[in-house]
Amino acid sequence: MLVITRRGIAAGLAATVAAPAIIRSAWAQAGTIKIGMVVPVTGAAAESGSFAQTGARIAVEQVNKAGGVLGKQLELVFEDDQTTNPGAVLAFSKLASQPDIVAFLGSIRSTQNHAMAPDMLKAGKPVGFGGTDPNLTKLGNPWLFRFRPNDSYSGKVIAQYGAKELGKKKWAIVHSTDAFGTAGAKALAEALPENGATLALDQGYANQSQDFTPVVLAVRQSGADVLGTYFTFETDLGIFARQLRQLGVTIPWVGSPSIVNISALKLAGPALHGTYGVADYAEDSSEASKSFGKAYRDVRKVAPDNQSSWTYDAVIVFALAMNKAGTTEPNKVRDAILAIRGHKGAEGEYNFDKNGDGLHGYNIVKNDKGEIKFDKRIDFTPQLG
Amino acid sequence: MDLALQLLFTGIGIGSVYALVALGFVLIFRATNVVNFAQGEFSMVAAFLMVVFAVKLDLPYGLSFLVALAGMALLGALFNLAVYYPLRHRTYLPVIISTIGASILMANGMLALHGPEPEVLSGWFETPGFLLGPVYFDSQYLLIIAVTALLVALQYWFFEHTLLGKKLQATSQDKEMASLLGIPVAAMIMITFVYSAVIGGIAGILVAPVLFVSIHMGATIALKAFAATIIGGFGDVTGAIIGGLALGVIETFGAAYVSVPYKDGFAFLVLIAFLIFRPQGIFGERVAEKA
Numbered sequence: 103m104l105v106i107t108r109r110g111i112a113a114g115l116a117a118t119v120a121a122p123a124i125i126r127s128a129w130a131q132a133g134t135i136k137i138g139m140v141v142p143v144t145g146a147a148a149e150s151g152s153f154a155q156t157g158a159r160i161a162v163e164q165v166n167k168a169g170g171v172l173g174k175q176l177e178l179v180f181e182d183d184q185t186t187n188p189g190a191v192l193a194f195s196k197l198a199s200q201p202d203i204v205a206f207l208g209s210i211r212s213t214q215n216h217a218m219a220p221d222m223l224k225a226g227k228p229v230g231f232g233g234t235d236p237n238l239t240k241l242g243n244p245w246l247f248r249f250r251p252n253d254s255y256s257g258k259v260i261a262q263y264g265a266k267e268l269g270k271k272k273w274a275i276v277h278s279t280d281a282f283g284t285a286g287a288k289a290l291a292e293a294l295p296e297n298g299a300t301l302a303l304d305q306g307y308a309n310q311s312q313d314f315t316p317v318v319l320a321v322r323q324s325g326a327d328v329l330g331t332y333f334t335f336e337t338d339l340g341i342f343a344r345q346l347r348q349l350g351v352t353i354p355w356v357g358s359p360s361i362v363n364i365s366a367l368k369l370a371g372p373a374l375h376g377t378y379g380v381a382d383y384a385e386d387s388s389e390a391s392k393s394f395g396k397a398y399r400d401v402r403k404v405a406p407d408n409q410s411s412w413t414y415d416a417v418i419v420f421a422l423a424m425n426k427a428g429t430t431e432p433n434k435v436r437d438a439i440l441a442i443r444g445h446k447g448a449e450g451e452y453n454f455d456k457n458g459d460g461l462h463g464y465n466i467v468k469n470d471k472g473e474i475k476f477d478k479r480i481d482f483t484p485q486l487g
Numbered sequence: 488m489d490l491a492l493q494l495l496f497t498g499i500g501i502g503s504v505y506a507l508v509a510l511g512f513v514l515i516f517r518a519t520n521v522v523n524f525a526q527g528e529f530s531m532v533a534a535f536l537m538v539v540f541a542v543k544l545d546l547p548y549g550l551s552f553l554v555a556l557a558g559m560a561l562l563g564a565l566f567n568l569a570v571y572y573p574l575r576h577r578t579y580l581p582v583i584i585s586t587i588g589a590s591i592l593m594a595n596g597m598l599a600l601h602g603p604e605p606e607v608l609s610g611w612f613e614t615p616g617f618l619l620g621p622v623y624f625d626s627q628y629l630l631i632i633a634v635t636a637l638l639v640a641l642q643y644w645f646f647e648h649t650l651l652g653k654k655l656q657a658t659s660q661d662k663e664m665a666s667l668l669g670i671p672v673a674a675m676i677m678i679t680f681v682y683s684a685v686i687g688g689i690a691g692i693l694v695a696p697v698l699f700v701s702i703h704m705g706a707t708i709a710l711k712a713f714a715a716t717i718i719g720g721f722g723d724v725t726g727a728i729i730g731g732l733a734l735g736v737i738e739t740f741g742a743a744y745v746s747v748p749y750k751d752g753f754a755f756l757v758l759i760a761f762l763i764f765r766p767q768g769i770f771g772e773r774v775a776e777k778a
Contacts, residue, residue, distance in 0.1 A: 146603060279748045306748045310707050312504075312698055315497040316743035316750070319490055337605050337699045348616060348623050349493070369607055369699050 134177040135170070135430060137162075137420060138197030139207040139413070140218070145185025150210070150409040153402075155180065157410030158207065160397050161417035171424045176417070179203060183214060190214040191221065198225040204430040205420050207231070207413055210250075212238060219243055227432045228423075228439060230416030232408070239457035245432075247439055249412040249419070250449060251461040253282075256380045257289025259464040259480045260330050260356045263378065265297035267466075267478065268354050270328030274303040274321045276342070277332040286332035286358055302326040309334055314342040318349045329355040336360060340369030347373045354378070362467055362474050377469045378477065382449055383411040384465035386476035394448035408449070415447035419460070443486075455484045489621035494739050500628030502735020503635040504697075507690035508712035509719070509727035510638065511683040517659040517722050518679035519571065521582045525590035527709025529684045530691025533559050534700040535597055537692045538606045548611065555692060556685050563684025567677050575676075590706075598702050610696035627696045634693060638686065639728050646724070655679060659722075714758040720768025729769060733757075 142151030162176050181193035205228045208215050212233030222229045223243045236252040264270050277287035303324035333339040355377040362379035385395040398406035423438035445452040452460040463481030467474050515523040536558045540551035570589045574582045616625040646652040657665040658675040666672045715734045719726025734754050741753035
């Protein structure tokens with residue numbers, strides 16, 4: 103749905119008035135190499151959009167300090183996606199119409215990337231993105247490169263950690279019945295046999311439930327010795343966690359990323375202490391993650407999260423690839439990205455497979471009395487091509 | 488057996504929440520003959536007010552409760568003046584649409600003011616609950632059950648045994664006749680809206696420690712409460728209570744013994760069955776014009 107608001111029109115007018123100035127300044131900086139970035143500046147995700155900008159800016163600063171790209175300075179061009187799909191499509195087309203932009207950063211939201219994908223194919227230049235829907239790199243679009251692990255890995259990581267590290271073989275899976283929860287639970291259930299584990303209970307629930315007593319009692323009765331979960335909403339997770347503890351269930355619990363997000367920690371409090379979760383960015387997971395964490399704290403005074411780590415990694419990888427290719431010609435840059443092996447980024451080690459997926463594992467973090475601590479990194483060997 | 492007892496307690500607890508919100512529906516329906524679809528938003532706004540006073544400003548819990556309810560009384564009065572009063576001489580349809588509009592405005596207004604993050608509100612009691620044999624009693628649910636019982640008794644006494652209550656009933660049954668008898672109809676309706684907003688507010692503040700405080704909390708509870716009102720018989724206080732409790736118990740047992748994902752389905756299957764076979768509800772009288 104296209105929403106025309108007074109503020110939107112005002113912003114459009116402002117942009118039109120400002121355009122000559124932007125063009126002039128672009129002229130003055132003709133010696134730069136430009137990366138266009140679609141990012142939420144307004145709308146519900148405006149705050150996380152500013153984190154994403156900071157991550158990318160830190161990367162640009164580091165690249166330029168180290169000599170830039172092909173002897174020129176790197177520069178970012180931002181375009182507001184208004185946290186909507188039509189906004190993202192419009193933002194991308196504005197960027198794509200500027201011929202001097204050599205690569206793009208898309209969205210952290212899968213749905214927005216799906217919306218922009220046809221235009222990305224037409225643009226014919228590399229696009230880095232953060233959405234985790236596995237299908238995005240299977241669209242037959244050669245220009246899409248993912249800088250976060252896709253959802254198929256989280257189920258495998260949860261299964262392996264619970265079965266191998268915690269030594270628990272009898273699983274109860276509780277998941278939302280929406281697309282995210284169902285797909286995640288399926289991946290987790292499929293990964294159990296290869297880890298020598300069995301499924302004691304597969305329990306779906308509808309989002310926005312007010313009570314989880316029947317679910318908790320089902321978990322208790324199943325005799326499972328470990329719990330794996332895919333919750334979509336933090337309120338649901340909070341109610342479930344509390345009722346789980348009240349009804350005396352204390353088995354180890356490994357959850358999808360929402361179990362360690364800040365809202366969930368606030369809502370559920372002590373009910374989540376001692377649980378494990380998968381996280382794509384964990385500050386203590388590697389030297390590269392730590393040094394990004396430090397650089398980020400110097401700028402923003404707070405800890406970074408995956409909103410900023412993927413844009414940081416994407417800019418660094420693009421710069422690396424262009425320097426290796428010795429050109430900004432899209433096909434050669436694409437080949438250089440696909441050839442990247444063992445690059446240590448903030449999110450993990452990048453080895454691009456033929457689909458354009460750069461990461462192939464997750465971090466396991468533990469909720470230690472409300473503090474999230476890195477526990478272990480689990481990576482899978484991808485089929486590189 | 489242990490399982491059934493636990494489910495019964497939870498079912499009654501959650502059913503009491505539905506019943507409490509249903510009381511607000513019934514009150515306004517009795518006074519104005521329309522359904523107030525913003526009743527759930529009263530609960531949501533009150534819970535957020537409570538967060539502001541008790542958590543952000545760190546006022547004592549009891550004081551915050553009273554200030555939040557005073558805020559709700561004011562909101563009820565404003566609601567009456569802005570949403571109902573200008574349309575009072577029209578049929579029920581424009582008024583219903585007006586309450587739907589108000590509900591959207593309240594939810595989005597709160598979203599704009601506060602943002603989408605859910606909040607935590609601690610319960611009235613220090614201890615979250617206790618085990619009695621095999622059954623865990625959540626202290627907040629116990630409080631909800633007690634307050635619901637108290638408010639029902641109060642409401643019964645008020646409508647049946649006080650002059651003001653009888654004036655309100657007369658207003659509800661026939662506004663013209665009531666006004667000919669010297670009952671100030673506009674004032675009666677104002678009182679009803681204020682009281683409904685307060686009672687919706689009490690429900691919201693009581694459930695907030697269990698369900699958390701979020702923009703959507705009102706809508707999810709109100710839908711079930713609306714179903715409870717129809718099952719019980721629109722306009723009947725006892726009916727709303729029985730309907731709410733029945734709905735809570737049915738959906739909890741349905742989820743445990745049949746299917747969790749279709750939990751909400753049971754509630755609405757019961758609703759549909761009532762609409763087909765007994766549209767006037769358990770306690771309702773067959774009054775054609777109210778259907």
